[in-house]
Amino acid sequence: MQDINIKITDRNGVTHAVVAPTDMAMNLMEIVRSYELAEEGTIGICGGMAMCASCQCYVTSDHALPAISEDEDAMLAEAFYVEDNSRLGCQIQMTPAANGLEVTLAPET
Numbered sequence: 001m002q003d004i005n006i007k008i009t010d011r012n013g014v015t016h017a018v019v020a021p022t023d024m025a026m027n028l029m030e031i032v033r034s035y036e037l038a039e040e041g042t043i044g045i046c047g048g049m050a051m052c053a054s055c056q057c058y059v060t061s062d063h064a065l066p067a068i069s070e071d072e073d074a075m076l077a078e079a080f081y082v083e084d085n086s087r088l089g090c091q092i093q094m095t096p097a098a099n100g101l102e103v104t105l106a107p108e109t
Contacts, residue, residue: 004096004100006101007061007103008032008035008057008103008105010105011108018037022098024094026093026094027048027092028092028103030044030048030090032055032089038108044089050090052075055089056087057103059085060103061101063101065098066091072087075088089105
């Protein structure tokens with residue numbers, strides 16, 4: 001088991017240093033929910049299927065993440081507050097390569 005350290009800035013501008021497991025096939029959206037960093041019912045509404053953009057975040061660290069899938073790209077094309085560094089948290093897996101990742105949650109739509 002290897003845990004990684006990531007920083008998540010919530011929608012109130014508070015930055016949280018959290019520990020995320022890499023051996024449980026979790027994604028960033030699930031980490032945000034497990035640490036209760038967003039109000040209940042405001043993140044991961046579709047259950048992590050890249051169908052709602054409620055888990056949109058801005059990647060603020062310099063991490064080489066996997067390429068955006070067609071589904072993620074299509075969802076971001078319909079989302080509000082999209083920036084060049086926008087990603088869906090449900091599509092960012094917690095792997096050793098994500099150690100040090102820093103993200104800011106996008107405003108609630």
